Amino acid sequence: MNLKHKTKVTFYNGLTTIGGPMIEVAYNDSHVLFDLGEVFKPDLELADESFQTLIDNQLIGDVPDFYDYHLTGKKLSDSHWKASAAYISHVHLDHSKALNLLDESVKLYTGPITASMLPVLNKDGNYLLPAAGKPKNYTRPIIAADLNVPIKVGDITLEIVPSDHDAYGATGLIIKTPDKKIAYTGDIRLHGYHPEWVEAFMHKGHGCDMLIIESTALSWPNENHSEEFTGPKNEDELIDRIVQYQIDNPKRQITFNTYISNVERILRIIKDSPRKVVLSAKRAEFLKLSIGVDVAYYYLPGEEIIPILRSDLEVNYNTLLADESEFLWQAVADFDKLKSGSLYIHSNAEPLGSFDPAYQPFVDTLEQHQVEVVMLRCSGHASASALEKIIRGFEPNVLVPVHSMHPELLENPCGSRLLPERNQVFTFE
Template sequence: MVLKDKKTKITFHSGMMTIGGTVIEVAYEDAHIFFDFGTEFKPELNLKNESLEELLEYRLVPHLEGMYDQNFGYVYPNESTGTYNHTAVFVSHCHLDHTRMLNYLDQSIPLYALKETKVLVESLNAKNDFLLPNAHLKDTYTRDIIGCENHEVIQVGDIKVELSRVDHDAYGACGLLIQTPDLKIAYTGDLRLHGFDVEDSLNFCEQARDTDVLIIEGVSISFPEDPSRNLNRINSEQDLLNRILDIVDTNPDKQITFNCYPGNVKRIAEIVKSSPREVVLEASFAYILKECLDMNCKYYIHDFKSDKLDPKLEVNYQDLIADEGRYLWQAVSNFENLKGGGIYIHSDATPLGEFDPAYLPFIELLKSHNVEFVRIACSGHAFPEDLNKIVNLIQPKLLVPIHSLRPDLLENEHGERLLPERGQVI
């Protein structure tokens, strides 16, 4: 195996045989880093308070020595793994399964992400309802995140980490290029080859070429027994945009609303730029586009205000409710106010799908108000054929597929493959 006779250790704390909750540690002598810091998503558990103790009990987060905020009184139940003088955590992107635990991280440990991810996490958590809350944070709802430039290199003891942008449905997503004195490791985070920033993913693959260890997400290979997932598959973000614009073009006299995931900045920006109708965003989304892309958009006030938004661009909510042809506007709540006979476009917004208990009641609400529900979604994850392409571009000596229900379906014709178990150290 590639790691034979190496000092570098990789520990797979969580995120194996599941989608989400990835926590992996890379250690070299007195330094170690972690990526990411989210939780597994299991809404069916209906947990009471999602305290650290409860999350640990249900194995939604792993036991980690010296990583959790000391105010929780957490005691590591296992034998000590050693003393480290250098520690850091890196976050690949803003999605909850990679970030939800950030406020439970010890405040003294530096946390790094691309600057756009920092903006998105802080914006999404502006009302203290995105990340798990930490009552010990007094001045802000989100613990400190160090925003990095694309390709910035962070030194943690003898470990070097480069943050390299990739294409995903969360803007600011990155992979990590990790170099220890005796090993080169690449972690993809979540990525794809069919968005508006494909070149970022391809550039990451070029940088990672011939890496010793490639740790790669495998979400799209999780459902091989379900051919319906490939029926009417939207193959690119451009294809998705075209379908939305077609609905707008062919329904000139109907109220048309939409919603997207707020982290999908590029999709929202392209809708704004391409729509034949004037696009009006909810104010928090307009703020995100301003912060990430310096883009000024029309907006309406729901429950978010910012002095960074131009007051001349504000549109009255009642004008939107009454509209049947001028605007394509974003509905984020109060769906019972939408006009009967109108169309609502659900484009990877919450609730995300049938696995969410809120999804079917949401559809029924729209139906009861005679609003047509149209779902137009595009995966944020590489299609199975593109996962193979990524592996072949990088040609790793050791392939480690994670973040998947069926990691065994991803092969490595260029070297070995490891399917790690939770807690395994190599």
Template structure:
């Protein structure tokens, strides 16, 4: 392999042969960086750890020398002497499989991410239940995060990292272009070409062109073959998803219609609000997140007792929503779902990439069944946050890396590199 004489080291601590939990280290002499800082997600696992000790014991996160908060007392794990002068962690986006353990990070180590992701992380964790909590309670529920502007370059000793926006279904998502004195590495984070930020992905590809190493996610090839048609229910792109939702609404003028979506997909909900024939009403927590991320206030209802600072003039009484069959298109989040027995019979519910995400989650089947139990039509309308198989190849061909390293996938071997080599790393491997 033509890169074997380089001083730069890349270690694949986690995120290999799985989806989620990506933790990769790039080191050059006395400087090193990590990305991302989430944990593997398996809703079907019998044990669901709630702290760092459990995550380590269940092998859902790796033990990293001198990286975790030293105040956390761990049994069976101990750091060795720190030989690095410069350390930093980068967060590509907000999704929990990339961000859930950031509060376990040593507070002395800077954590960088785009300003949009920083804002969303603090907002989503307002109730201290989005990411794993800090070991010791502080004024804020979330550790300090350094927000960087789009395309800003951060220097960590001899390593330079350009944080670039990319198209994904999480607000503030980014890829990284990493330069050491002898290597250029591109990391896609989670990426696609069929959302509202396609040009951002193309700009990332251009900046990464002819890089030495490309680390690319491969979620879609875990489940699809090249040439597989898009599922009948799935939208080709985000604008078509809006059209499909509006078609359901327009074709059912006298039915109660509810929906749910993933909370970090701010751009999707803003476009739903902008284009839907009905008045869109969100759960108060979701309305707060939209307001903090975009500055836009939305109609909302509230079932919890939290103070979100929302405009009382935009509040809709929950009983009015329960009785409505024509005016509102409203969000049925988990609190409202407890009142499913009060929904109108013969109504419609639209599930658009909300949790539970699919059949791999044991909660999905009973979730779907409860709608039929109450004579409510369940409509699945997804639009993936991940590049489809041929789009992954398009991204690879645009970048033309010397070495392709597929990660974040159950079937990474399906991706190929027409311009160079391919490496399928093992967990814990250093190259």
């Protein structure tokens, strides 16, 4: 076989960082790129997020024949890019934030839930990077792919499959070229709401020539970051603990927060909590627009009325501030107004952790006002032991760990391992 017709994989970004993977699979003149995120590095304190600033700081990959020519000044090469597509595994910014930089001649596929959520998340223009020459809140066209249905991109076939992560609607990808099968996990775990989806993903991708797998859990080798150590071992136990806090504190103000895309957790909290759960109006609007669910909500002082929210579900903000027994409500601002001695549950909400400079000042503010802070986490990422199980389930010939500060800590018991450098091109022998 002529070398130019062999499957090639190019690793542009997100290899030794938390998030930001940009990887291309090519066969002859057919190309698929995934994901489209920005590496999260708030410590850089960038003056702007212009295209060139992101490239210079390696927050996105320097991918040729991919970005909008209004940004690069270079039209896509017809000879190089005869058949092309891009894919996003889930809505988290380290996998999706740069999607508007994609040239609009390139089709962009996601799972159906991700496709419905991304425009809603960006409706105020504060979620995604802006597209060149478009309004701030513009979101480029996204194709909501049918799950488990092959998609033809020239000589390449894509199959988007259900997976499990703490972002609602997360998927994985199986890529088939005429000579190879490659699986990309996106972000993945076995302790979420749908381990059976991951098992099915492993079965479908079994014996793949290459498995590209996130290995976030190995980023802190000197600390114990197993689920058993940090908190609940799975999402069900996390909900049980939230319920138990309410049972154990019948006369105490209890508030909480979660990350916006962790929709299944929010729905379970609402379903199982003894108290009435009340969300911020912005969060209620997101749920209504993205999945059509109506929930109880409140407005912060000065917030504009949101017409699509049912007026009969509104709870007065001052009622919540005074409450000690009836409500479990989402606190998003005015933390200094929470009752002294109250309980606040931070459940994988922003600020996300100690790596974010905003995290410690946030915790300090609560403690200064005598608010007890409970960090109730359940990771969206597989533990070290689960990663090994996932690898054995796929049984890949070549393992490529990415999305980690220490990918070298992940071994392949089934074959060889590749630790690519940025911009490295790998061609199967």
